[in-house]
Amino acid sequence: MGLLLAVVAACQTTPTVKGQEYLSTEEIAVISAASVGIVAIGVAVKNNAHNDKSLINGPILFDAKLQKLLGGDCRPNKTNFLDNTVGSAVTPGFTGLMLLTADLSWPETNDKGKFVAQDLFLFTSGLFTTKGLTSLSKGLISRERPLPCLEPDIAGLRTDFNNAYDHNSFFSGHASSSFFSAVYLNKRLRSIMRRQLTPSEYDGWSWAPPALLFSWASIVGWSRIHAYKHYFTDVLAGAVVGYLVAELFYSFHDFDKMTAPSQPSGTRQIFSIRLKF
Numbered sequence: 001m002g003l004l005l006a007v008v009a010a011c012q013t014t015p016t017v018k019g020q021e022y023l024s025t026e027e028i029a030v031i032s033a034a035s036v037g038i039v040a041i042g043v044a045v046k047n048n049a050h051n052d053k054s055l056i057n058g059p060i061l062f063d064a065k066l067q068k069l070l071g072g073d074c075r076p077n078k079t080n081f082l083d084n085t086v087g088s089a090v091t092p093g094f095t096g097l098m099l100l101t102a103d104l105s106w107p108e109t110n111d112k113g114k115f116v117a118q119d120l121f122l123f124t125s126g127l128f129t130t131k132g133l134t135s136l137s138k139g140l141i142s143r144e145r146p147l148p149c150l151e152p153d154i155a156g157l158r159t160d161f162n163n164a165y166d167h168n169s170f171f172s173g174h175a176s177s178s179f180f181s182a183v184y185l186n187k188r189l190r191s192i193m194r195r196q197l198t199p200s201e202y203d204g205w206s207w208a209p210p211a212l213l214f215s216w217a218s219i220v221g222w223s224r225i226h227a228y229k230h231y232f233t234d235v236l237a238g239a240v241v242g243y244l245v246a247e248l249f250y251s252f253h254d255f256d257k258m259t260a261p262s263q264p265s266g267t268r269q270i271f272s273i274r275l276k277f
Contacts, residue, residue: 035128042135049139095181126249143170175238182213183246
């Protein structure tokens with residue numbers, strides 16, 4: 001929350017690059033209020049969920065088979081290095097540092113501080129929104145996690161489960177935050193590459209950011225199935241939500257249009273989703 005407030009304060013409305021203006025004060029206020037509001041609503045719904053009214057009961061589609069195939073054998077205290085609260089923050093934290101490094105390196109502008117602040121503001125606001133939607137879904141759906149559902153005897157041997165936690169399966173917060181981070185940074189890095197590399201160089205290296213970032217996000221998703229904390233459909237839904245939120249928040253300041261002709265006054269597009277790798 002402190003980072004969000006700091007970058008909001010640093011964002012200004014002065015246009016510094018032809019064809020692209022910074023978000024106005026009103027736009028910043030709306031985005032901030034919306035993202036924080038979604039978090040507040042999501043947390044409230046999740047904390048007051050009625051776990052006896054699950055909208056998804058147990059595995060669906062191929063969840064049961066994929067759980068065994070991707071998750072392997074189940075045993076007491078099975079876990080991995082990402083199976084914790086800190087694990088869910090690893091990808092967003094590292095991605096934020098990479099985004100900051102990229103923004104400080106490009107573009108060349110007299111108002112680089114404002115540019116960096118706005119990009120971090122949109123990235124942080126998007127993470128807040130992703131977190132809020134994840135909590136909202138967990139509270140509304142109240143799906144039981146794979147371990148107590150598929151392996152109740154083994155689940156009974158664990159001490160880190162309780163009734164509320166058991167029903168936070170749909171959808172995966174690790175997956176939603178990881179894919180949000182991967183999509184946002186991928187778009188940012190490829191935007192820089194298109195301007196810093198020759199066409200032939202870009203064609204030769206354009207595969208690298210999505211391949212590395214999405215591979216890691218997929219590993220994070222797999223880790224949740226491996227730990228028997230989420231089904232495949234939980235991870236898939238989280239990935240889709242993270243992807244769409246990243247597309248939305250990146251589009252609020254479309255870096256790919258920074259050299260495009262200025263739009264007429266009053267016609268600036270704020271809400272759009274561009275599905276582009």
